[in-house]
Amino acid sequence: MRWTIGCLVLLLVPAHAVEPQASAACGSVDACVQQLRLLAKQDRDFGSSMAPAESRLLKAMRRQPGATGALVQLLEDPDENVANLAAAGLRDVKVIDPVYFPQIVRGLDRGLGWLAPALGRIDTSEAADEAVARLLVSEDAPANQEAYAVRLSGRRAVPAIVAHAACRRSCDEKTHWILGAVLADMDPEARRDAASGLLDIAVVAADPLARKVLGMIDGLGEAGAVLEPGLAELAQQRPSLQPHVDMALVGIRSSRTGAIFARRLQDQPHVLTLRDLAETGSAGFAAGDVVTGLLDHGDAEIRVAAARALGFIGYAPAAAALAGKLDDPVDVRLSWAAAESLGRLRASSAMPALERIAASHWYTPVREAAGSALRHIREGTAYRLKFHEKNFPLEFFAYQHIQGERAACLKYAEREQREPADRKLYARTAQAALSRLSYATTVVSFGPAESPGDNVDQKDVGVIRVTPDNMVEHRRTVSQTPSVALRTEQGWLVGGDRGEWGGELVFIGDDGRRQTLLEQNVEDIYAFGGRYVATVGLAHMLSSDGEVVEISLLPDGAWRADTWRVLPGAPSMSYLTRQGELLVATVGGTGLVVSPDGRMREAVCTRTYDTSRADRATREAQAAADEAAREGASE
Incomplete structure (x- = not known):
């Protein structure tokens, strides 16, 4: 019919x-x-x-x-x-x-x-x-x-x-x-x-x-x-x-897996090694003691990756060490990762610490992570993967997006303190002065071998073959005009930001001496609380990293930059407040306020907008990757 x-x-x-x-x-x-x-x-x-x-x-x-x-x-x-x-x-x-x-x-x-x-x-x-x-x-x-x-x-x-x-x-x-x-x-x-x-x-x-x-x-x-x-x-x-x-x-998830990773991490700790260990799950348990030791490593990225890995490999003996990181003063991501790993471990011994953090931590995502951990411990339930198992890196690096899809702020209650124009230069108002502070830097990119006709000075190009498909690393020396500069008694601290192509923090002395302190994108530089600091980081595709670095003048006249506070994402905007604090807004998130002694709190927002549109590209990329993994597994 x-x-x-x-x-x-x-x-x-x-x-x-x-x-x-x-x-x-x-x-x-x-x-x-x-x-x-x-x-x-x-x-x-x-x-x-x-x-x-x-x-x-x-x-x-x-x-x-x-x-x-x-x-x-x-x-x-x-x-x-x-x-x-x-x-x-x-x-x-x-x-x-x-x-x-x-x-x-x-x-x-x-x-x-x-x-x-x-x-x-x-x-x-x-x-x-x-x-x-x-x-x-x-x-x-x-x-x-x-x-x-x-x-x-x-x-x-x-x-x-x-x-x-x-x-x-x-x-x-x-x-x-x-x-x-x-x-x-x-x-x-x-x-x-x-x-x-x-x-x-x-x-x-x-x-x-x-x-x-x-x-x-x-x-x-x-x-x-x-x-x-x-x-x-x-x-x-x-x-x-x-x-x-x-x-x-x-x-093959052999019984030797944990020992192999322990040896690797003792020889050369690396974030990607910790990610790979976490993906092995309980097979990597024997590496737990070495990973626990990395919770106090000098590199913030290794510390947070170690905290994350301990939960995935189920290393319950690390519960006390993880509980000690729940209120870390330097890296709020570490506090978040420690809370979630304690939940994965169902560490009942850490419940008092988690209850305190869930009730009083200054940062909302950490309070939420602690509350979720408590529920998993009380109910005896396992965490569900947010992504397909073939997309484990997205799962592991979730600490780069702990802000979630929150309302971003258009205006804060904390008022801005204007800086002296003769000591602070910005590209939007002092392009000519900044151009006189230009410095030479190396731009690194990857792609097919460049032909002789490309607009590149061949003497400045180094080529390193990285795949069999003619993918090579290209290095090109360019003159970079900084986007921001701060005057010091000895010269200028300047910062460049080329997005995915990199950036740097450079000192340019009045005597002509130049020193690269850091190879990261610089959002801004401040004289703050008796120290110099810079907000640095990058949000690109699915990653978002940011820090406030402290810049110090050493007795021998050299400068150095060290991590002072780790941000939950790349800085999108910052300014000094009239109360003598530093406000930093991160990509896709709300603002954080840092006091001169390093304590942090969430900024008070008086006008918000929904970030769902701004974050759509990231969410769609994540969803597409997950769907591709599901289709590959189901075919």
Whole structure:
């Protein structure tokens, strides 16, 4: 009945008004083919995207008996639009008879963009081999239809993956990266099937090939746990492979994971190492003692990352040390991270400290984090990830956005104290004077190798190859006019801000001496409370970092800049208040007021606006990354 009504509607439309569209329903294969041909008359590229109406038609067609055979026949249609629509229809057929394999191969040779996944719908090793081979020569791998075909092939594709990993056929620089990326997204059974074969290759291969294969083992996850003894033996026999074996042992979440990270962090603490440790979860527990020690590290970024990692690895012995950071005077992000980690640890011993912080901390997000931690401890519940597990870095670095989506302030109750114009120069009012304080600096960027015709002085360019794809680091010396300058008795403290291209804090002496104190974007510089300070930081894409640094003159005449207070985000605006304090507004957040002795409080806002529009780009970028991870995991 539905098909009959659909046909009547088409018959009643005047001929001159017929558009190249189709009904979502078709009652037979022939009717579906007829509508498919009608859709194909549209003047657009069917090989790259599908509109909702087209997807509905193909879904309806797949329900009809004989649809697979009809779609296969259409792969050879002279009309390329028809063939591409047929390929898109076959992409999602649940099972395809192996008898159609030759026609599908011919369609792939024709360049039909949607067709590759059809190989994964054929239950033969021949089709799986074809899928792997085409993946390795395809464009945009591993994020393409060919990669989806291999994932659909599952365990059938494992022998071909292992054979290519051994380079029995030709290998290029991307082979193992592509194979590893696709294998990591396959089901645990397929990854387990591949494990022993990959280790066998690593054992007998020369170091360059063995390192690449160990990189593939790294992506197996817990499905590769059975390899732990063999990997440990490989490291003993071939010490040159130790770092790569360690990487693989971490990837499979071996019992040695915590010890490996502890060794790394003792040798060279780094924020990204702590992030990677946190991602291993309880497998990294044995590193907890070393990480606890990093709560007092000299680098604020390492301190807050350590506090964050302790919660993710479940290191309950750190509860007392974390509780001691709940009211950190320097870094409010550390207080926030400590509160949340105590909640993740369900540290009942820290409840009195958390209750105090939840009731009285000067910063709202910290009070909220402490309150949330108390609820998790009392209820015995685990924290839910805010992002997909494949986007763990977004989860880990949440401390860069603890302000959340709050109302930003247009006007504060704290009134501004104007500074003497002869001691403080701004680009908006003193461009000529600032230009006389210009200094030479190096701009760093990444991209393809620059041609001789580019407007760059070649003697000032240093090139460091960073990927096999001709991505290089470019260094160019430029003359930078500062955006702000503050007069001192010895000369000028000046600051530059080029956004994502960097900035610096520089001293320019009256005697002509110049010294770079800090390589960060400078928002402003002040004489404040008997000291010099600068507000510095950058908000770019999904990151936002800011500090108030103290600038000191040393006995030998040199200057230095040290972290004084860490901000919960990059500074967007600041000024001295009439009460002798420093007000700093951060990107996407409200203002903070710093007293001369370093105590902080939230500024009093008298006029606000909703930051939801201003923050939309960041939220959309986060949502897009999370959705991409979900789609990759579900295909």
